[in-house]
Amino acid sequence: MSTRIFGSGIKRREDPRLITGGAKYTDDMALPGMLHMAMLRSPYAHAHIKHIDTATAQGMEGVVAVYTATDLSLGAVPCAWLVPNSDLKTPAHPPLAADKVRYVGDAVAIVIAEDRYLAQDAADTIHVEYEVLGAVVNPEEATQEGAPQLFDDVPNNIAFRWIASSGDEGVEKAFAEADVVVKDRIVQQRLLPTAMEPRAALAQWNSGTGEMTIWCTSQNPHIHRFILSGMLGLAEHKVRVIAPEVGGGFGSKIPVYADEALAAWASMKLNRPVKWAETRSENYLVTIHGRDHIEHVEMAATSDGTITAIRGTVYAGMGAYLSTAGPGIPTILHGLMYCGPYTIPHARCESIGVFTTTTPTDAYRGAGRPEAVFLMERLIDQVARKLNMDPVELRRKNLIPPFEDGYTIPLGLTYDSGNYEVALDKALAMIGYADFRKEQAEARKQGRYLGIGVTTYCEICGLGPSQVAGATGFQGGLWESTIIRVTPTGKVHAMIGASPHGQGEETTFAQLISDEIGIPVEDIEILHGDTGNTPMGWGTYGSRTTPVAGAALVLATRKIKEKARAMAAHLLEAAVEDIDYEDGKFFVKGSPDKFKTIQEATLMATLAWNMPEGMDPGMEASQFYDPPNFVYPFGTHIAIVEIEADTGIVHLKRYVAVDDCGPQINPVIVAGQIHGGIVQGVGQALFEGVVYDEHGQLLTGSMMDYAVPRAEAFPEFELDHTVTPSPHHPVGLKGVGETGTIASTPTVYNAVIDALQPFGIKTMEMPLTAARVWEAMQRRNGSANGSTNGVHEGS
Amino acid sequence: MQVSITVNGKRYERNIDPRMLLVHFLREELGLTGTNIGCDTSQCGACTVHLNGKGVKSCTCLAVQVDGMDITTIEGLAQNGALHPMQEAFWELHGLQCGYCTPGMIMASTAYLATNPSPSEEEIRGSLEGNFCRCTGYQNIVAAIKSAAEKMQQEPVGV
Ligand code: FES
Numbered sequence: 031m032s033t034r035i036f037g038s039g040i041k042r043r044e045d046p047r048l049i050t051g052g053a054k055y056t057d058d059m060a061l062p063g064m065l066h067m068a069m070l071r072s073p074y075a076h077a078h079i080k081h082i083d084t085a086t087a088q089g090m091e092g093v094v095a096v097y098t099a100t101d102l103s104l105g106a107v108p109c110a111w112l113v114p115n116s117d118l119k120t121p122a123h124p125p126l127a128a129d130k131v132r133y134v135g136d137a138v139a140i141v142i143a144e145d146r147y148l149a150q151d152a153a154d155t156i157h158v159e160y161e162v163l164g165a166v167v168n169p170e171e172a173t174q175e176g177a178p179q180l181f182d183d184v185p186n187n188i189a190f191r192w193i194a195s196s197g198d199e200g201v202e203k204a205f206a207e208a209d210v211v212v213k214d215r216i217v218q219q220r221l222l223p224t225a226m227e228p229r230a231a232l233a234q235w236n237s238g239t240g241e242m243t244i245w246c247t248s249q250n251p252h253i254h255r256f257i258l259s260g261m262l263g264l265a266e267h268k269v270r271v272i273a274p275e276v277g278g279g280f281g282s283k284i285p286v287y288a289d290e291a292l293a294a295w296a297s298m299k300l301n302r303p304v305k306w307a308e309t310r311s312e313n314y315l316v317t318i319h320g321r322d323h324i325e326h327v328e329m330a331a332t333s334d335g336t337i338t339a340i341r342g343t344v345y346a347g348m349g350a351y352l353s354t355a356g357p358g359i360p361t362i363l364h365g366l367m368y369c370g371p372y373t374i375p376h377a378r379c380e381s382i383g384v385f386t387t388t389t390p391t392d393a394y395r396g397a398g399r400p401e402a403v404f405l406m407e408r409l410i411d412q413v414a415r416k417l418n419m420d421p422v423e424l425r426r427k428n429l430i431p432p433f434e435d436g437y438t439i440p441l442g443l444t445y446d447s448g449n450y451e452v453a454l455d456k457a458l459a460m461i462g463y464a465d466f467r468k469e470q471a472e473a474r475k476q477g478r479y480l481g482i483g484v485t486t487y488c489e490i491c492g493l494g495p496s497q498v499a500g501a502t503g504f505q506g507g508l509w510e511s512t513i514i515r516v517t518p519t520g521k522v523h524a525m526i527g528a529s530p531h532g533q534g535e536e537t538t539f540a541q542l543i544s545d546e547i548g549i550p551v552e553d554i555e556i557l558h559g560d561t562g563n564t565p566m567g568w569g570t571y572g573s574r575t576t577p578v579a580g581a582a583l584v585l586a587t588r589k590i591k592e593k594a595r596a597m598a599a600h601l602l603e604a605a606v607e608d609i610d611y612e613d614g615k616f617f618v619k620g621s622p623d624k625f626k627t628i629q630e631a632t633l634m635a636t637l638a639w640n641m642p643e644g645m646d647p648g649m650e651a652s653q654f655y656d657p658p659n660f661v662y663p664f665g666t667h668i669a670i671v672e673i674e675a676d677t678g679i680v681h682l683k684r685y686v687a688v689d690d691c692g693p694q695i696n697p698v699i700v701a702g703q704i705h706g707g708i709v710q711g712v713g714q715a716l717f718e719g720v721v722y723d724e725h726g727q728l729l730t731g732s733m734m735d736y737a738v739p740r741a742e743a744f745p746e747f748e749l750d751h752t753v754t755p756s757p758h759h760p761v762g763l764k765g766v767g768e769t770g771t772i773a774s775t776p777t778v779y780n781a782v783i784d785a786l787q788p789f790g791i792k793t794m795e796m797p798l799t800a801a802r803v804w805e806a807m808q809r810r811n812g813s814a815n816g817s818t819n820g821v822h823e824g825s
Numbered sequence: 826m827q828v829s830i831t832v833n834g835k836r837y838e839r840n841i842d843p844r845m846l847l848v849h850f851l852r853e854e855l856g857l858t859g860t861n862i863g864c865d866t867s868q869c870g871a872c873t874v875h876l877n878g879k880g881v882k883s884c885t886c887l888a889v890q891v892d893g894m895d896i897t898t899i900e901g902l903a904q905n906g907a908l909h910p911m912q913e914a915f916w917e918l919h920g921l922q923c924g925y926c927t928p929g930m931i932m933a934s935t936a937y938l939a940t941n942p943s944p945s946e947e948e949i950r951g952s953l954e955g956n957f958c959r960c961t962g963y964q965n966i967v968a969a970i971k972s973a974a975e976k977m978q979q980e981p982v983g984v
């Protein structure tokens with residue numbers, strides 16, 4: 031048999047258009063008669079709108095229309111994750127603010143003009159009279175008495191209060207009986223997703239047919255169609271949403287925003303195409319932010335290092351309104367993962383969602399799971415320190431033993447498969463853990479500060495069974511579907527409902543199909559992103575495209591294969607049971623020379639001159655796939671850092687990642703996902719962080735102020751993997767889109783704290799910038815003068 | 826204002842708004858949308874093109890400033906249907922995912938190699954100071970630039 035295409039690191043099929051400038055992103059599109067939309071946004075975090083004067087803008091040459099909330103006939107922006115048993119409040123989120131603005135960036139008016147410069151000029155002339163109200167940006171403070179209230183009917187700004195518990199009594203008892211308890215206050219700082227392509231939309235209304243076409247930067251065009259048709263009051267079959275080339279998302283292109291809906295509404299109103307494209311500053315202001323937790327967490331253990339319980343109270347900043355999936359992130363995707371890959375018998379998470387006068391938050395790469403893994407790995411290192419145990423040995427002692435088909439944790443989830451210690455050992459060998467400890471001790475004697483951080487993680491992804499989606503309040507399904515159509519000459523169109531935007535499924539999915547039926551990859555086209563020519567699917571996020579849409583694809587391909595087998599049997603005048611398959615050929619058992627290729631079988635089925643009894647013509651199959659469970663990839667990441675004593679600069683010296691996402695369709699693409707994920711996670715540990723001032727002004731509102739990680743900050747990552755198939759997936763696949771981000775933040779953070787042991791520093795707020803680290807070192811050296819700057823010393 | 830700008834070997838005469846950015850001139854006047862826009866503060870490098878052979882951020886200059894000059898964009902890099910070695914290397918080594926930063930990365934790195942034809946890995950990383958990528962973690966971009974540099978040392982091409 032020839033080399034298997036599954037598992038081969040072939041070059042990506044999407045690349046030729048991307049490396050030559052031939053790709054078409056939303057803002058690259060232009061239509062005849064196209065108008066441009068600009069938004070007027072609130073400069074205040076919280077204010078009553080007293081009066082809006084648009085007269086000057088209306089009168090400007092080239093301005094076609096100016097609209098405010100009173101002009102609109104457009105539904106509110108809905109929240110689509112209504113987490114149950116949490117007393118969830120869902121105050122209306124109007125597309126344009128009517129009487130009150132609730133964050134800097136809240137849209138107040140739109141201008142439609144003949145070109146984008148003019149639209150912006152006109153927006154700048156609109157005069158709004160505001161009565162400024164108090165701002166509150168910290169989610170914990172927002173719940174306190176006397177804090178500014180965003181909504182009249184949401185007391186203390188509490189949007190929800192959600193609890194996951196293995197049993198409160200057991201948790202209490204474990205803490206009461208513990209030999210050691212460690213506590214921490216963790217700030218999961220807000221992050222800016224920063225997909226390199228900002229959001230954009232182009233809407234074209236066809237009054238003749240009553241059809242609306244919206245090109246937009248979407249990770250899930252079918253969800254966008256579903257919700258936008260409702261907001262616009264159009265029948266769903268008259269709305270077509272197209273995600274053309276999409277320049278990254280990382281969660282920020284999942285939600286439904288007001289802007290896209292406003293462009294579509296304006297296009298209907300004016301009967302001309304309308305385009306909106308945000309600037310980067312606008313992106314930082316209004317496209318969702320990620321994380322934003324203040325967590326009070328603690329861990330209980332016995333003196334031999336057995337972890338007996340973990341619990342936490344999370345204040346999760348939701349921003350000014352609930353974004354599409356916002357409430358699901360710090361709850362379902364966070365609290366249920368409090369046990370991690372460990373045999374912790376008791377766990378409890380209380381998550382309090384809080385409105386603040388800030389940009390709404392939603393899923394950002396990892397979404398809830400990075401926060402869970404971070405607090406776990408932080409607490410474990412602190413327990414180890416208290417017990418004077420090696421943090422690696424403490425982890426090893428508590429890891430869940432290998433399992434191949436299901437392990438149910440006390441919080442109710444059933445992990446699919448895991449073999450955690452093997453990954454740990456592999457990573458330890460790669461980094462040379464024992465030798466490093468010696469080197470570290472030597473270095474300290476010379477006044478050099480080296481540190482190592484180890485994370486053993488598992489995470490929940492491949493979202494997910496639709497039944498669970500429903501039970502947890504997600505207002506959609508989480509299955510995927512595909513239609514595979516083989517043309518008369520044996521070429522394949524595979525249409526998928528998921529919507530890749532950089533992950534490479536045009537390549538890996540062609541490999542999956544090719545592997546099953548032997549049609550060469552060059553003859554397979556994966557169509558996605560257009561609701562007009564793809565079957566329904568719920569989108570690309572939560573590391574779900576490969577595990578869920580990939581499964582649908584494999585099963586559909588197998589249907590094709592079986593039909594082709596039956597056709598070949600008919601043509602070879604043999605019984606179906608007697609037909610064997612290899613490498614795209616069907617042959618009678620024992621006589622491989624007498625065969626029909628998949629292409630021949632397809633051609634004959636398409637011509638349909640001579641069909642087997644009861645078989646319909648054509649070669650096409652469709653398949654829905656609702657996964658029976660989530661998938662749970664895992665692994666170990668290890669980082670070594672060195673801290674410059676004079677400056678506090680953290681140098682990332684080495685980074686080892688051993689991940690297990692089951693079998694890899696294309697190892698080069700898998701590695702790419704992990705590289706990118708690591709950099710984003712390290713970005714959180716060392717560089718990135720949203721800063722609001724007390725008035726709710728976004729101080730990190732441009733790339734000048736927000737530290738997007740750069741190439742020079744990183745060494746070459748050292749990757750390896752183990753392979754533990756998922757028992758419930760047709761080919762054992764798990765997701766890998768988020769593992770790097772989930773694992774790398776605590777890995778690098780713990781390495782820095784380890785390096786700073788001689789200074790007795792227990793915890794610092796992220797990002798661990800040079801200024802912060804340097805100051806911490808000075809305080810310990812006794813030469814600083816009082817500012818705490820997020821640094822807490824150990825006892 | 827009247828300008829005459831040569832882009833990818835072809836001269837364009839246009840009457841434009843004096844405040845029009847070069848990147849908008851390329852994208853909207855000429856329809857060359859391969860050059861992307863990733864920021865509004867001159868940080869990200871998505872818009873990098875060659876101006877008289879040097880890498881510049883086309884969001885950072887006005888079209889009228891380049892009157893009479895010579896621009897190469899990503900669309901003009903492949904010669905006679907053959908990809909530039911840098912394009913080849915990005916493809917070969919998986920130096921891109923969503924591809925949004927890619928035209929800028931390729932234009933910036935080809936311009937860089939003209940000034941430093943065989944850079945070390947560290948120098949390559951340093952040279953990308955003004956080019957952000959949110960997808961790849963840079964590892965394969967660095968590898969691609971290194972590999973292209975080596976190939977171009979063997980078989981020089983004009984950029
Ligand atoms: S768009 Fe020019 S540097 Fe970002």
Ligand code: FES
Nearest residue numbers: 922926958959960
């Ligand atoms: S490939 Fe997506 S930003 Fe670089």
